[in-house]
Amino acid sequence: MAPPGPAGAHPTSAEPLSRSIFRKFLLMLCSLLTSLYVFYCLAERCQTLSGPVVGLSGRGEEAGAAGRGALAGGPREPAVWPAPAPRKRLLQLRQWRRRGPPAPRGDGDEAAWEEETPGLAGVPGGSGAGSSVAEAPPGTLALLLDEGSKQLPQAIIIGVKKGGTRALLEFLRVHPDVRAVGAEPHFFDRSYDKGLAWYRDLMPRTLEGQITMEKTPSYFVTREAPARIAAMSRDTKLIVVVRDPVTRAVSDYAQTLSKRPDIPSFESLTFRNRTAGLVDTAWSAIHIGLYAKHLEHWLRHFPLGRMLFVSGERLVRDPAGELRRVQDFLGLKRIITDKHFYFNKTKGFPCLKKAEGSGRPHCLGKTKGRPHPDIDGDVLRRLRDFYRPLNRKFYQMTGLDFGWDG
Numbered sequence: 001m002a003p004p005g006p007a008g009a010h011p012t013s014a015e016p017l018s019r020s021i022f023r024k025f026l027l028m029l030c031s032l033l034t035s036l037y038v039f040y041c042l043a044e045r046c047q048t049l050s051g052p053v054v055g056l057s058g059r060g061e062e063a064g065a066a067g068r069g070a071l072a073g074g075p076r077e078p079a080v081w082p083a084p085a086p087r088k089r090l091l092q093l094r095q096w097r098r099r100g101p102p103a104p105r106g107d108g109d110e111a112a113w114e115e116e117t118p119g120l121a122g123v124p125g126g127s128g129a130g131s132s133v134a135e136a137p138p139g140t141l142a143l144l145l146d147e148g149s150k151q152l153p154q155a156i157i158i159g160v161k162k163g164g165t166r167a168l169l170e171f172l173r174v175h176p177d178v179r180a181v182g183a184e185p186h187f188f189d190r191s192y193d194k195g196l197a198w199y200r201d202l203m204p205r206t207l208e209g210q211i212t213m214e215k216t217p218s219y220f221v222t223r224e225a226p227a228r229i230a231a232m233s234r235d236t237k238l239i240v241v242v243r244d245p246v247t248r249a250v251s252d253y254a255q256t257l258s259k260r261p262d263i264p265s266f267e268s269l270t271f272r273n274r275t276a277g278l279v280d281t282a283w284s285a286i287h288i289g290l291y292a293k294h295l296e297h298w299l300r301h302f303p304l305g306r307m308l309f310v311s312g313e314r315l316v317r318d319p320a321g322e323l324r325r326v327q328d329f330l331g332l333k334r335i336i337t338d339k340h341f342y343f344n345k346t347k348g349f350p351c352l353k354k355a356e357g358s359g360r361p362h363c364l365g366k367t368k369g370r371p372h373p374d375i376d377g378d379v380l381r382r383l384r385d386f387y388r389p390l391n392r393k394f395y396q397m398t399g400l401d402f403g404w405d406g
């Protein structure tokens with residue numbers, strides 16, 4: 001009898017049987033691989049294959065995309081961007097799906113900020129980072145999981161108004177271990193009577209190791225805020241973005257002017273008596289800049305080590321440098337570096353090469369970095385003279401020279 005040849009070369013009667021076994025084997029192998037893939041997705045590790053997205057409204061997609069694209073005009077070839085950590089993506093998905101309790105509206109500018117980033121409107125938890133459904137990661141089964149929990153913030157950006165607080169929060173959100181509520185909660189100044197459970201409910205869900213944050217710049221000048229935050233936790237980390245109080249006052253005035261063009265001139269609001277050179281410290285635009293005075297209240301409830309002072313000027317000049325300090329203060333790995341920023345000439349400010357959750361270049365909206373009105377040079381000089389001793393005191397208290405007085 002001739003020896004059997006190589007498979008296929010000499011067909012035998014047993015061949016149909018082995019073919020069917022082979023087919024069954026292939027089928028089993030496919031099922032096994034599919035099951036493995038499903039488990040892999042459940043573990044939130046599948047990032048590369050696309051899958052259907054269930055229960056997500058198309059609104060967020062378009063709005064988020066539009067909101068992010070508006071002022072961007074980013075670099076042609078943004079540098080490689082690290083993908084958000086899988087667990088963070090899971091939280092994002094969950095946020096897209098679920099409507100949390102509506103966060104109170106912020107002050108005028110922040111409300112406008114929400115309008116400029118319409119993604120926020122449909123984003124529960126106020127993420128508002130322009131997250132797009134089209135970019136939602138796959139692993140749909142993960143949507144069914146219900147992980148993470150809402151925590152009271154461990155760190156709060158407490159001020160100052162017009163200091164650059166939005167820029168700092170938006171930059172920080174790029175960090176996979178930072179979860180922040182997008183809108184300003186105004187809990188410790190306006191809604192304290194609603195209770196801590198209400199406040200916690202505004203927060204996004206976090207997993208272990210992630211920091212919950214919020215920003216409400218008016219806290220810094222709210223007399224009750226230090227005691228209230230200390231009552232929540234004396235371990236709360238407090239971040240204050242400060243800016244030259246004169247420029248800050250003009251910025252504050254520019255914001256009001258943009259909403260009420262009929263307000264009196266900056267010059268007339270600045271002085272109680274211009275001839276006598278009496279500055280009106282009751283005018284909020286001036287009052288907020290009395291940093292040393294406000295800081296005294298905070299130091300009655302928190303040690304200086306619990307506070308970090310960020311230079312609003314350096315945040316524009318060297319965002320990565322300031323973000324390094326902030327990440328260190330928060331005990332975070334230094335993930336946000338200069339690779340994350342580019343300078344947008346049209347905007348005149350640093351912008352993100354890829355915003356959190358969207359993957360697109362992102363500049364802040366038009367209410368951030370708006371043109372300032374021309375102010376009489378003499379008034380500005382007198383205001384500088386007024387603030388100089390207070391600034392010096394602030395430098396002494398913080399041990400930092402912000403260089404506002406030349």
Ligand SMILES: Nc1ncnc2c1ncn2[C@@H]1O[C@H](COP(=O)(O)OS(=O)(=O)O)[C@@H](OP(=O)(O)O)[C@H]1O
Nearest residue numbers: 109161162163164165166167251349350368369370
């Ligand atoms: N990257 C980037 N892009 C745009 N704007 C930036 C940025 N970094 C800091 N700033 C400055 O932020 C100022 C607004 O500060 P806030 O976000 O704290 O304002 S608010 O209190 O929340 O209304 C805003 O003030 P104005 O320039 O006076 O509009 C900016 O100067």
